[in-house]
Amino acid sequence: MSKKKTILRVENFSKSYEEGKRAVDQLSFDVKEGEVFALIGRSGCGKTTTLKLLSGQMRPDEGAAYVHGERILGPHERLLAGHDKIALVEQDYNLFNHQTVADNIKYPIRRTTKKYQEYRLNELLRICQLEEYRDTRPKELSGGQKQRVAIARAIADEPPILLLDEPFSHLDMALRSDLRRMVKNIAIEANISVVFVTHDTHDALAMSDRIGVMSRGKLIQIATPEEIYKQPKNKYAAHFFPHCNVIEAEELKKLGIDKPSGKYMARPEWLEMIEAESADHTAVLRHIDYFGNASYGEWEVDEGSKLWVHHDSFATFHIGDKKGIALKPDVDWWALDN
Numbered sequence: 436m437s438k439k440k441t442i443l444r445v446e447n448f449s450k451s452y453e454e455g456k457r458a459v460d461q462l463s464f465d466v467k468e469g470e471v472f473a474l475i476g477r478s479g480c481g482k483t484t485t486l487k488l489l490s491g492q493m494r495p496d497e498g499a500a501y502v503h504g505e506r507i508l509g510p511h512e513r514l515l516a517g518h519d520k521i522a523l524v525e526q527d528y529n530l531f532n533h534q535t536v537a538d539n540i541k542y543p544i545r546r547t548t549k550k551y552q553e554y555r556l557n558e559l560l561r562i563c564q565l566e567e568y569r570d571t572r573p574k575e576l577s578g579g580q581k582q583r584v585a586i587a588r589a590i591a592d593e594p595p596i597l598l599l600d601e602p603f604s605h606l607d608m609a610l611r612s613d614l615r616r617m618v619k620n621i622a623i624e625a626n627i628s629v630v631f632v633t634h635d636t637h638d639a640l641a642m643s644d645r646i647g648v649m650s651r652g653k654l655i656q657i658a659t660p661e662e663i664y665k666q667p668k669n670k671y672a673a674h675f676f677p678h679c680n681v682i683e684a685e686e687l688k689k690l691g692i693d694k695p696s697g698k699y700m701a702r703p704e705w706l707e708m709i710e711a712e713s714a715d716h717t718a719v720l721r722h723i724d725y726f727g728n729a730s731y732g733e734w735e736v737d738e739g740s741k742l743w744v745h746h747d748s749f750a751t752f753h754i755g756d757k758k759g760i761a762l763k764p765d766v767d768w769w770a771l772d773n
């Protein structure tokens with residue numbers, strides 16, 4: 436990824452809707468050609484505003500963004516809001532409901548030759564698995580199908596950058612997985628850079644090359660999915676992944692682990708249950724979250740801290756079970772910034 440050229444550069448983007456309250460606060464990051472970049476953060480942290488600024492629908496109060504070195508103009512600087520090289524798919528898809536899927540997809544390339552339109556349409560119907568819906572109108576489609584039409588239309592005239600706002604939020608798990616694969620393939624096959632915002636960490640982990648974690652308008656960490664998962668910057672970033680153990684050094688001391696003061700994190704699979712007789716600490720199972728392929732148990736240790744532990748699908752633990760608990764060899768509690 437590092438050898439690829441930067442296509443999008445964002446420098447100190449800031450935007451306020453109200454005096455003194457920045458929705459986006461001095462955001463800087465870059466995106467490489469063909470890269471999938473996720474912006475994650477809690478509701479209201481400024482994700483959609485960032486996409487609107489990037490797409491040229493909104494003007495930043497400060498800072499600027501550049502595509503291949505060319506500044507993205509705000510709506511006041513152009514006849515039509517938006518940017519030729521950037522396509523935005525918003526949460527409500529904005530499809531033409533009275534036109535067929537084919538007409539929707541061909542709209543951005545309507546000024547090209549009929550032959551090219553037909554060729555590109557067929558290619559997009561194939562990539563987005565929409566062949567059988569070519570003559571269907573959007574109102575007869577499911578949410579996932581509409582989403583695929585919106586993406587096909589957005590990439591019809593081959594923009595180098597695709598922005599997606601919460602692309603899979605209305606879809607069930609199986610469809611999400613199909614669409615994630617589709618978007619990733621689009622990025623690889625067509626060398627399109629994808630910037631998408633989500634509050635779903637599974638989407639971010641599964642699809643992106645890098646993730647930017649946003650909090651209150653600021654980017655607090657930009658890293659690969661693996662780094663964000665294993666080495667989150669602080670408690671906020673750590674807790675994006677559920678069943679996370681964050682614990683103060685004083686609490687760790689009670690578990691026999693000596694660390695300088697501060698907060699520490701362990702993912703549930705870094706811990707393991709062992710025979711109580713051979714452990715210094717005993718834990719009682721208080722709660723189970725069952726997921727089929729695995730479960731997460733909340734274990735109360737020595738009548739004190741509660742820790743989440745990953746159990747594989749063959750585990751047969753029951754509420755009230757008493758076991759020993761240990762950190763797996765070769766892993767360590769990760770120090771978080773305060």
Ligand SMILES: Nc1ncnc2c1ncn2[C@@H]1O[C@H](COP(=O)(O)OP(=O)(O)OP(=O)(O)O)[C@@H](O)[C@H]1O
Binds near residue numbers: 452458476479481482
């Ligand atoms: N049109 C607006 N007028 C005033 N304030 C706004 C407007 N749009 C957004 N905001 C505020 O700006 C902040 C950032 O909003 P934004 O929609 O960018 O967040 P978000 O991270 O996309 O949220 P969500 O995940 O809920 O969509 C929020 O505090 C929101 O209330």
